[in-house]
Amino acid sequence: MNPHLPPLNPLRVFECVVRQQSFTAAARELHITQGAVSHQIRALENWLGFKLFERTGGQLRPTGGAAIYARALDGAFKDIVRATQELASTGAQQVLIVRGHTTFFTHWLIPLLPAFQKAHPEIRLRLATNVEWVDFSRDQADVGIRYGDGKWENLCCDLLFSDELTPVMAPELAAALPRPCPLEALLALPLLHSNRRPDRWPDWIRAAKGKRAFCAGDMYYEDLSIIYECAMQGLGVALGQMRYLQGELAQGKLVAPYPFVLRRALGYYLVCPQSQANDSKIACFRNWLLAQV
The missing domain is CATH 1.10.10.10 (Winged helix-like DNA-binding domain superfamily/Winged helix DNA-binding domain)
Structure with a gap:
């Protein structure tokens, strides 16, 4: 004792x-x-x-x-x-703890999970949300989701998808724009910014060969899910992650009136400590998830 x-x-x-x-x-x-x-x-x-x-x-x-x-x-x-x-x-099931952001879970991962649970009923997934990226020295987690270039020391990193960013807005807001939509008209609308990803709109505007000064009507949020909800309510234009918004775009809750999509090397990775990458439950989840993407 x-x-x-x-x-x-x-x-x-x-x-x-x-x-x-x-x-x-x-x-x-x-x-x-x-x-x-x-x-x-x-x-x-x-x-x-x-x-x-x-x-x-x-x-x-x-x-x-x-x-x-x-x-x-x-x-x-x-x-x-x-x-x-x-x-x-x-009971005899293994529990696999996945740590990541709420938006990633709700807009991308959770719709895939019923198929995983059906294929692997011996593994019970537990999702743990956090505003910070997973840190295995601090967090209780088996695997996690990180955003970046995938170059993290002592981590096994599997790319799930890279950035594909395009402006999205409520159809009511888009209806007031000329067709085809000129870039200047799009950028005259209030933009919805992420405080955690402040580079996204400047990168997109630069890549689209546009110019835009600071606008007092722009809004800034911490949570990406809040940004998407504000866009659906017509409060402004969000820079949408295409992989997150396939359902909303297909259902007409959001529209993408300007066709330019910014594709960057940065992306979302499934990560785990290299020392645990071959653990049975982790390897099972990694292999299954990579097969889906």
């Missing part, structure tokens, strides 16, 4: 007493006697070497440090519950 780990039963009782603010209520929740609660608290205090509670005006209060400790224990117990529920639900 780890000598730095306190006895677990007293920890459970202590957390309950702090939450209930009463030995009696804690005993009732735990289905033990009040004397047993007192015994467990004394055992934990003896292990720590100091008192955990004080009585003020007839009220039981944890000391300052004990209150912080109880909050940490509450989080730890919840993690245990979640892990146990996951184990019980998956």
